[in-house]
Amino acid sequence: MKMKTFLNEDFLLETKTAQQLYHEYAADLPIIDYHCHLPPDEIAEDINFENLTRIWLFGDHYKWRAMRANGIDEAYITGNKSDREKFEAWAATVPYTLRNPLFHWTHLELQRYFDIHELLSPATAGRIYDECNEKLQSPEFSVKNLIKNRKVEVVCTTDDPTDDLSHHQKIKADGYSIKVLPAFRPDKAMDAGNAKALNAYIGKLETLTGTTINDFKTYINVLKKRHDYFAANGCSLSDHGLEQLYAEDFTEAEIVLIFKKIRLGQVLMPGDIIKFKSAMLYYFAVWDHEKGWVQQYHLGALRNNNTRAVELSGPDTGYDSIGDFAQGKALSKFLNKLEKENKLTKTIFYNLNPADNELIAAMAGNFNDGSVAGKMQFGSAWWFLDQKDGMTKQINALSNMGLLSRMVGMLTDSRSFLSYPRHEYFRRILCNLFGNDIENGELPADMAWTGKIIQDICYYNAKNYFNFDKLK
Numbered sequence: 001m002k003m004k005t006f007l008n009e010d011f012l013l014e015t016k017t018a019q020q021l022y023h024e025y026a027a028d029l030p031i032i033d034y035h036c037h038l039p040p041d042e043i044a045e046d047i048n049f050e051n052l053t054r055i056w057l058f059g060d061h062y063k064w065r066a067m068r069a070n071g072i073d074e075a076y077i078t079g080n081k082s083d084r085e086k087f088e089a090w091a092a093t094v095p096y097t098l099r100n101p102l103f104h105w106t107h108l109e110l111q112r113y114f115d116i117h118e119l120l121s122p123a124t125a126g127r128i129y130d131e132c133n134e135k136l137q138s139p140e141f142s143v144k145n146l147i148k149n150r151k152v153e154v155v156c157t158t159d160d161p162t163d164d165l166s167h168h169q170k171i172k173a174d175g176y177s178i179k180v181l182p183a184f185r186p187d188k189a190m191d192a193g194n195a196k197a198l199n200a201y202i203g204k205l206e207t208l209t210g211t212t213i214n215d216f217k218t219y220i221n222v223l224k225k226r227h228d229y230f231a232a233n234g235c236s237l238s239d240h241g242l243e244q245l246y247a248e249d250f251t252e253a254e255i256v257l258i259f260k261k262i263r264l265g266q267v268l269m270p271g272d273i274i275k276f277k278s279a280m281l282y283y284f285a286v287w288d289h290e291k292g293w294v295q296q297y298h299l300g301a302l303r304n305n306n307t308r309a310v311e312l313s314g315p316d317t318g319y320d321s322i323g324d325f326a327q328g329k330a331l332s333k334f335l336n337k338l339e340k341e342n343k344l345t346k347t348i349f350y351n352l353n354p355a356d357n358e359l360i361a362a363m364a365g366n367f368n369d370g371s372v373a374g375k376m377q378f379g380s381a382w383w384f385l386d387q388k389d390g391m392t393k394q395i396n397a398l399s400n401m402g403l404l405s406r407m408v409g410m411l412t413d414s415r416s417f418l419s420y421p422r423h424e425y426f427r428r429i430l431c432n433l434f435g436n437d438i439e440n441g442e443l444p445a446d447m448a449w450t451g452k453i454i455q456d457i458c459y460y461n462a463k464n465y466f467n468f469d470k471l472k
Contacts (some may be wrong), residue, residue: 002283003233006107007051007104007107007108007111008115010025011428012388012425012428012429012432013380013428013431013432013435013436014432014436015432015435015436015438015439016143016435016439017434017435017436017438017439017445017447018074018431018432018433018434018435018436019435020435020447021431021434021435021447021450021454022428022431022432023453024449024451025431025454025455026390026427026428026430026431026449026453026454026455026458027427028151029151029427029455029459030151030152030153030287030459031150031151031152031153031420031423032152032153032154032409032459032462032463032466032468033152033154033155033156033412033420034154034156034237034294034408034410034411034462034466035156035158035183035237035239035296035411035412035413036155036156036157036158036411036412036413036414036415036419037157037158037413037415038155038157038414038415038416038417039173039415040157040159040167040168040180040415041143041155041167042143043147043167043171043176043180043469044167044168044170044171044174046142046143046144047142047143048130048136048137048138048139048141048142048143049136049141049143049417050083050085050133050136050258051083051084051129051132051133051136051444052129052132052136053083053084053087053090054138054336055084055344055416055417055418056087056090056416056418057067057086057087057090057414058108058211059316059416060415060416061316061317061318061320062102062318063090063093063102064077064318065318066079066093066096066097066100066102066107067090067093068292068318070092070093070096072089072092072093072406074312074313074468075324076089077089078313078317084129087125087129088122088125088126088129088234090447091120091121091124091125091128091129092121092122092125094106094119094120094121095119095121098468099312101386101387101388103177104388104425105419105421105422105425106120107119108421108424109419109421110128110132110423112150112420112421112424113141113146113418114128114131114132114135116128116131116132124260130230132465135263143417144176144178146176146417146418147178147417147420148177148422150420150423152178152420153178153179153463153468154178154466155178155179155180155467156181156182156183156237157181157182157183157205158183158236158239159183159184159185160184160185160186160224160231161184161185161186161189161205161226161227161229161230162201162204162205162208162224163182164208164229165182165229165233168180168181168182168233168392169233171303172234175285179234179468179471181235181236181237181468181471182230182234182235183238183239183240183296184226184230184231184235184237184238184284184293185238185239185240185241186223186240186280187241187242187463188286189201189205189223189280190276190277190280190281192258192262192268192272192273192276192277193268193273195262195265195267195268195396196265197267198262199262199263199265201373201451202219202263205219205222205223205226205266209222209225209226210275213263213348214263215256215259215260216255216256216258216259216260217256219259220283223283224283224287225355225470227284227291230390231291234466234471235293235295236291236292236293236294236466236471237293237294237295237466238284238288238293238294238295238296238468239295239296239297239298240281240284240295240296240297240298240303240388241298242299243299243300243301243323243325244299244300244303244325244327244329244330244331245280245281245297245327245331245334246274246278246281246330247278247330247331247332247333247334247337248271248274248276248277248278249275249278250275250276250278250279254272255274255275255276256280257278258272258275258276261403262276263371271353275420278334281334282334282337282338285334285338285343285344285345286338286343288345289338289343289344292345294346294347294348294465294466295346295347295348296348296349296379297347297348297349297350298350298352298382298383299331299349299350299351299352299356299360300322300323300325300327300351300352300353300356301320301321301322301323301352301383302320302321302323302324302325303315303319303320303321304319304320304324305319305320305321306430319414320470322352322353322384323352323353324353324355325353327351327353327356327359327360328359328363331360331363332363332366335347335363335366335367336367338370339367344367346372346375346376346377346465347364347367347375347376347377348377348378348379348408349363349364349376349377349378349379349471350379350380350382350463351378351379351382351385352382352383352384353396354385354390357378357393357394357397358397358401360378361378361397361398361400361401361402361432362375362399362401363385364376364401364402364405365402366380369399372465373406373461373464374403374406374407374461374465377406377407377408377465378394378397378398378401378402378407379408379411380394380409380410380411380414380426381393381394381405382413383413386413386422388425388429391425391426391430392429392433393429395429395433396433404457405453405456405457406456406461407457407459407461408457408462408465408466409423409426409457409458409459409461409462410423410426410458412426412435423458426458427454427458430454430457431454434453434454436451438450
């Protein structure tokens with residue numbers, strides 16, 4: 001058997017049928033990136049990054065975790081070493097990432113953006129760094145062009161209710177051909193487990209809105225106005241990063257009292273914290289339904305595990321992990337309450353613990369109502385799972401428990417402007433699975449219909465589900 005070349009045109013495509021599906025149906029489709037963490041200010045200013053370290057390593061906790069595991073000192077990761085020294089430390093790590101998805105992503109991004117087909121290593125680091133840095137200064141490597149050149153149609157950033165959205169307004173006013181839209185992420189507004197931080201957040205809302213917030217009714221009204229403001233600026237999605245859904249029974253009187261305790265700086269009992277979070281999630285979901293938004297829930301992350309390191313480097317620096325939270329009962333209760341009140345909007349769940357894949361896929365199926373194809377979505381493999389094995393398991397769970405054919409496909413969930421090859425990665429894996437099934441006689445060799453399903457999953461389902469074309 002002839003050995004295949006690494007990262008050639010048929011990368012991840014094991015059969016002739018898979019190759020045909022990918023190259024003829026999936027490869028050239030546009031991208032709808034309905035969830036990411038790209039900074040809208042950098043898009044608005046259409047910056048050119050100074051060097052490869054700043055566009056590639058800054059904020060990328062995937063790479064930082066690998067570097068720490070490889071014995072790299074923190075000074076070369078989040079510390080005060082020069083950008084070149086940090087890049088060289090990453091280049092020294094890359095050869096040790098074999099079988100980690102970082103090895104694939106690194107070389108996909110070098111190929112797709114910079115046309116560099118060498119492997120990154122200490123021997124090639126200097127040459128690659130200099131060549132990429134030179135290209136990054138050219139107009140075609142401004143962030144707007146980086147997005148445009150990957151055939152992206154829509155970018156949905158992740159934005160706090162206190163964001164003024166001025167950068168989104170500027171992007172639109174400047175006539176950028178790609179829609180860059182906000183998504184409403186109110187996690188900080190419901191974090192009753194940290195009363196000090198929540199009070200500081202409420203103070204920020206007071207300053208932003210010119211409103212004194214001393215009671216729960218005022219708080220909810222202010223947040224609702226922010227929700228309305230986001231809608232007026234093109235937002236049609238919310239997003240929540242949670243350990244699990246919260247669906248504790250509560251009364252309005254209880255939440256009023258709990259909020260009063262928060263404002264007085266009193267210690268809350270664990271039950272009060274859960275009730276408050278449950279109430280806030282409920283109100284957010286009702287507002288989303290009223291506006292016809294899509295609500296997204298990222299479930300299962302156990303964050304800030306290494307407290308000493310987090311104190312030194314801050315949150316979101318690579319010290320989060322997969323959690324083992326009980327998901328089923330609260331998820332069912334939360335969705336059932338909204339469904340009984342006819343207030344359940346289109347919903348996407350992203351699961352971080354692969355042990356819960358079938359649970360999430362099966363639960364989503366309980367609340368489809370025939371009003372929208374794929375109304376309840378088991379979203380693409382997320383974070384620690386957005387790699388070949390994780391994507392395959394998510395696709396298989398959804399295939400077995402629901403309709404893969406109605407899935408809204410891949411998203412980047414990334415802070416990097418060089419991350420769009422992840423859509424290609426997903427599409428290749430998807431086509432390979434279908435191709436193998438066809439060649440094994442498990443699916444009919446109807447290339448036209450299978451190709452249509454592939455195109456729907458990769459692009460058209462998202463286009464129809466989110467209806468971004470209707471936004472002005």
